Each structure stands twice: as structure tokens, then as C-alpha cells.
Amino acid sequence: MTENNSDVLSRSDNPLGLEGVEFVEYATAQPEGLGKTLELMGFAYIARHRSRRVFLYRQGTMTIVVNADHEMLNGTDLQGDSVTLSGIAFRVADASSAYRHMVDLGAWPIPTRAGAMELNIPGVHGVGDSVIYLVDRHRDFSIFDVDFVFDTQVSSQPPALAGMHFFGLVQYVGAGRMEEWIDFYDQLLGFTPLPQGESFGILTRGSLLKSPCNQFYLQLFGPPEDVSYDIEWDESLARLGIGTPDVHAAVAQLQARGVTFEEGGLIKVTDKGALTRMFPGKVHFELVASRIGAAS
Amino acid sequence: MNLSNFSMDTVALPGDLAGKLDAVKKAGFSQIMLWAKDLANYPGGFAAAVELVTTSGLKVTGLQVIRDYEGLEGSQHDCKVDLAKATLKMCRAINAPLLIVCSTTVDLPADSATKMAQDLRKLANLAVPQGVRIGYKAVPWGSVTRSNEDAWEMVMAVDHANFSLVIDSFHLMANQTELDSLEEIDPQKIALLQLADFSATEIRTPRDKRDTSIHMRVFPGEGVHSSELAAILRRLERIGYRGDIGFLVFNDDYHQLPQEDVLEHARRSAKWVTDQVLRRSLPLRMTAKRSVA
Numbered sequence: 365m366t367e368n369n370s371d372v373l374s375r376s377d378n379p380l381g382l383e384g385v386e387f388v389e390y391a392t393a394q395p396e397g398l399g400k401t402l403e404l405m406g407f408a409y410i411a412r413h414r415s416r417r418v419f420l421y422r423q424g425t426m427t428i429v430v431n432a433d434h435e436m437l438n439g440t441d442l443q444g445d446s447v448t449l450s451g452i453a454f455r456v457a458d459a460s461s462a463y464r465h466m467v468d469l470g471a472w473p474i475p476t477r478a479g480a481m482e483l484n485i486p487g488v489h490g491v492g493d494s495v496i497y498l499v500d501r502h503r504d505f506s507i508f509d510v511d512f513v514f515d516t517q518v519s520s521q522p523p524a525l526a527g528m529h530f531f532g533l534v535q536y537v538g539a540g541r542m543e544e545w546i547d548f549y550d551q552l553l554g555f556t557p558l559p560q561g562e563s564f565g566i567l568t569r570g571s572l573l574k575s576p577c578n579q580f581y582l583q584l585f586g587p588p589e590d591v592s593y594d595i596e597w598d599e600s601l602a603r604l605g606i607g608t609p610d611v612h613a614a615v616a617q618l619q620a621r622g623v624t625f626e627e628g629g630l631i632k633v634t635d636k637g638a639l640t641r642m643f644p645g646k647v648h649f650e651l652v653a654s655r656i657g658a659a660s
Numbered sequence: 661m662n663l664s665n666f667s668m669d670t671v672a673l674p675g676d677l678a679g680k681l682d683a684v685k686k687a688g689f690s691q692i693m694l695w696a697k698d699l700a701n702y703p704g705g706f707a708a709a710v711e712l713v714t715t716s717g718l719k720v721t722g723l724q725v726i727r728d729y730e731g732l733e734g735s736q737h738d739c740k741v742d743l744a745k746a747t748l749k750m751c752r753a754i755n756a757p758l759l760i761v762c763s764t765t766v767d768l769p770a771d772s773a774t775k776m777a778q779d780l781r782k783l784a785n786l787a788v789p790q791g792v793r794i795g796y797k798a799v800p801w802g803s804v805t806r807s808n809e810d811a812w813e814m815v816m817a818v819d820h821a822n823f824s825l826v827i828d829s830f831h832l833m834a835n836q837t838e839l840d841s842l843e844e845i846d847p848q849k850i851a852l853l854q855l856a857d858f859s860a861t862e863i864r865t866p867r868d869k870r871d872t873s874i875h876m877r878v879f880p881g882e883g884v885h886s887s888e889l890a891a892i893l894r895r896l897e898r899i900g901y902r903g904d905i906g907f908l909v910f911n912d913d914y915h916q917l918p919q920e921d922v923l924e925h926a927r928r929s930a931k932w933v934t935d936q937v938l939r940r941s942l943p944l945r946m947t948a949k950r951s952v953a
Contacts, residue, residue, distance in 0.1 A: 470781070470784065472789065491789060492789075538791055541791070544793070547788075547820045547821045548788040551781070551785060551820070552785060599789075
């Protein structure tokens with residue numbers, strides 16, 4: 365841990381020294397299908413794991429891990445082309461300290477998945493079956509340098525379309541569970557709720573929490589209050605929010621690649637944001653007008 | 661009679677899990693409070709117990725109980741956390757939205773309050789991804805938290821939305837708690853009201869409290885403190901408590917009766933409670949079903 369990192373870690377409003385997101389992970393048994401979706405969204409395939417069915421896609425500052433590892437899939441009920449948002453890796457000042465801090469406060473450790481000579485990335489259970497990873501090797505060298513074989517035919521740093529960058533994750537919470545999750549993210553990660561009325565994007569229901577590093581958001585929303593009592597509403601990560609300084613430019617570039625957007629009723633492309641139509645595997649992405657992280 | 665927000669606690673019933681589930685349902689109750697030992701001791705094994713519960717058609721009010729958890733250090737703390745995590749997994753398996761924690765009876769240093777709150781906050785966080793709420797109750801023979809006022813102070817100190825108070829009417833009466841103290845409580849922070857009366861007219865020593873509490877409770881309306889119990893019900897109604905009511909009736913005698921007879925006491929008791937607080941007989945607002953992946 366560097367001196368700078370130590371300073372970040374000691375800040376009481378940022379107990380883990382959060383500094384943005386290293387990667388977002390999807391899990392699926394059919395990585396080829398999700399890969400096509402990601403490529404439509406402007407991501408480029410750049411690497412695969414040395415020994416597992418795990419693939420890296422990237423554009424600009426965003427790295428997506430597509431996890432189709434057989435061992436991982438055995439612990440899930442993922443079938444066919446279904447896709448789940450299975451994890452997020454936060455950059456922290458010191459992963460080991462951050463991990464101990466979170467476990468001391470009541471996070472559930474996940475069993476290590478690293479094999480021989482593989483890098484062990486500490487992580488704790490998030491919502492549903494998802495994992496919150498903690499990464500501190502993002503400056504001098506990348507965690508991916510150890511375990512991944514990069515495709516030498518393509519750039520490992522493909523540029524982003526329309527300045528797109530990670531903006532946030534949307535999470536379903538159970539009925540009456542909003543405040544519980546807010547306290548969970550506040551105490552374990554230092555996320556704080558935005559004041560009522562402050563919102564981003566076009567889908568503003570629920571509560572929006574800001575990371576202590578001001579680079580990432582979590583949007584929590586529960587089932588509508590007027591639905592019938594037997595609605596199924598599993599707590600899980602719902603979708604990835606991608607920020608862009610110019611929503612219309614991003615939409616135009618993505619449409620040119622074949623991406624379609626919701627255009628009906630309240631959900632349509634506006635200056636504030638847009639929602640892609642569902643891709644195979646029930647994946648969709650939300651665009652949000654944002655300059656956060658665009659320069660990083 | 662509307663029994664929808666009355667929960668039958670299995671501790672009053674003889675027999676095994678299958679028999680308890682069946683009898684409670686036949687008696688017209690839609691909710692049941694289970695004990696971890698109901699599941700762990702089921703002859704068919706834990707997985708079969710889970711299957712029985714989740715296909716019973718009964719809503720699980722919660723799971724009893726974690727004891728002597730908070731305030732410990734080192735390996736004792738680690739051991740208790742492991743036990744708590746195993747119990748939380750049981751809650752998740754049976755869709756129990758509440759895990760009850762009784763205040764510790766372990767002798768602790770005088771300045772343990774901060775550590776106790778820290779440990780309980782940790783438990784509240786552990787329970788969030790499992791979809792479980794923690795309900796904390798004072799037992800009069802606790803080492804630090806002995807009264808309902810103590811437990812409410814701890815709930816405020818823990819200050820976590822996933823950590824709430826469980827009120828046990830027996831303990832209010834045994835401690836001769838001033839009901840005005842209930843006015844201090846935010847009704848939204850009451851996870852459950854557990855009701856029971858008892859047959860002794862007076863309980864003096866902590867040991868008496870414990871013995872009576874775990875052996876000689878009777879159903880509300882059948883003891884000698886009906887007027888006090890009615891006052892508790894009305895006071896909680898007045899402060900806005902509209903949550904579930906559980907019948908927590910430890911009584912060795914009931915274990916010598918057929919389940920149906922014990923449950924007839926419970927049905928009469930629900931009628932008695934409804935008569936004290938008329939609102940209880942009104943239909944409830946439907947709420948969305950919680951379902952955690």
C-alpha cells in the first residue's frame with residue numbers, strides 16, 4: 365500500500381479507499397452469445413483466462429469479465445443463454461485490509477476461486493448470488509496480467525464509444541427492504557443516499573446511492589406497491605448503467621451498430637438517458653448522461 | 661375470525677415438525693414461528709424438513725433463536741458468528757424473514773455496551789443478503805440487557821434498519837415494566853410482539869422469572885394477568901404497532917396434550933386478543949410477497 369493509498373484508506377467517509385470500478389462480471393453458460401451483445405455495445409474482446417472459460421471485453425475505462433467457468437456454473441442454476449450480472453470489482457486502496465474491514469462489519473467471505481499460481485482476488489457476497497470483489501492492483505500492473513492471455517491481434521485498450529464509462533448498477537430489493545440495503549452499502553462500502561429529488565437517467569424510481577469516491581452509483585428499487593401480492597421479486601443485480609457525456613451521440617453510434625432502444629411511453633431516448641431493448645439472455649443496458657469518470 | 665396476523669409458535673406444541681405444521685394449518689393459522697431445533701431434529705433430515713416447511717402453505721414468521729451472541733471476544737466471538745451464519749442460512753432455506761436474538765446471559769465487562777452494539781450491527785449486516793431481519797429481545801435474566809427499555813436502547817445504539825425490537829409481553833409483566841416506556845418506541849422498529857400470560861400471581865427473583873418464563877406460561881386470556889396484558893395490547897395499538905402477534909407459550913403441560921387441544925387454546929386466545937384490540941379482526945392490506953433468489 366502506498367502512502368497515498370494509506371491516506372485514502374484512513375478517510376472515515378471512504379473506509380475502504382474506494383477508487384472506482386475495476387470490472388463488472390457477467391456469468392453465463394453461453395459466453396459467445398453475450399460476447400456478441402457486448403461487441404454490439406462497443407466492447408472488444410481482448411483476452412481469455414489461461415485455464416478457465418473466462419473472457420475479457422473492454423472499451424475505454426470499462427472492463428467486462430464474462431465468466432463461463434464450469435466450476436462456477438455448477439454452483440448456479442444458469443441454463444441456456446441466460447445471463448446474470450454476477451459481480452463487481454471495486455478498486456480499493458488495500459484489498460486485504462478492505463476485505464478484513466468488510467468481514468469484520470458483517471460481510472460474508474466467498475471461498476477463494478484461485479487455482480495454483482492464479483491471483484486470488486478477495487471478495488464478499490453481494491446481493492443474490494453476486495460477488496463484490498476488491499482489487500488494489502490497478503496502477504503499476506493489472507490483475508489481468510497474471511491470469512489472462514491477451515489477443516495480440518487487437519488493442520488491449522480499445523477506445524470508448526461516445527465517452528462511455530461505468531456509471532452504476534441497478535439492484536432489485538425485496539418489498540420493504542430498501543432501508544436495510546441502504547444501511548448495508550453505507551456501513552460496508554461507504555455508499556450514501558442522494559437527497560430526494562436528485563436523480564440521473566430516465567428510470568429514476570427507488571433510491572440512488574453514491575460511492576464515496578464519487579465515481580459510481582447504485583440504484584436500488586423494490587416492487588411497485590400496487591402490484592398483486594403474489595409477484596415474484598428476487599433480490600439481484602438487474603442491469604449495468606453506462607455513463608456518457610452525450611446520450612444522443614452514444615445512441616446514434618450504438619444504433620449504427622445494430623443496437624435498438626426502448627421508444628415508447630415513459631421509457632424513451634432523452635437527453636438524460638436511454639434503455640436498450642432486451643438482448644438475448646434478458647440483458648439490457650441503461651445509458652445515463654454523465655461526465656463521471658469520463659476522463660479517467 | 662381473522663387469524664392472518666397471528667403466528668403460532670411451535671414451542672407450545674408436542675410432536676415433530678410434520679405434525680406441528682399440519683396441526684397449525686388445520687387449526688386455521690396461516691403463520692408459524694419455528695425453532696431451529698424443529699428443523700435440525702427432524703427425523704428425515706434437514707433437507708426434508710425444509711421441503712416440508714416450504715410446501716406447507718404456511719408463512720414462516722421467523723426462526724428462534726440465537727442466544728449469548730453479543731459482547732464476546734476472540735475465538736468465542738468467531739464461534740458465535742459461525743453459528744449465527746449457519747442459522748441465517750437456515751432462515752433463508754425456509755424463507756423465514758426474521759431471526760430472533762435473545763439478549764446475552766454471559767457475564768461481560770461493565771463497559772461492554774459498545775462491543776455488544778458492534779456485534780449486533782455485524783449480525784444485522786450479515787442478515788441483509790439473506791433477506792432476513794434481526795429481532796432483538798431482552799430476557800430478564802440477561803447479563804446486561806434485561807428489560808424492554810434496555811433492548812430498545814440497544815436497538816437505537818445499533819442503528820441499523822435491519823435490526824429491530826421483539827417485545828415479549830411476559831417479560832414486560834414479569835419486570836413490571838411501566839407501559840409509558842412503550843411510548844418511546846418507534847412502532848416501525850418492532851419486528852414482532854410475542855404474547856403470553858402466566859399463572860403465578862407474582863414473580864420475585866430472576867430465577868423465578870426464568871423458571872416461569874420457560875415452563876409456566878399460558879395463552880393470553882387464560883392467565884391471571886389478563887387486564888395487564890390487555891393494557892399492553894392497547895398501548896401498543898395506540899403507538900401504532902400493526903405487526904404480527906406470536907403466541908409464545910412455554911408450558912410443559914401442553915406437551916402432554918394432543919396438538920389439536922393446544923391449538924384450540926390458541927384459537928380462543930386469538931379471539932380474546934381480537935376482543936381487546938378490535939382492529940385485529942379487520943382484513944389486512946395485501947403486501948407484495950418477498951422472494952429472495
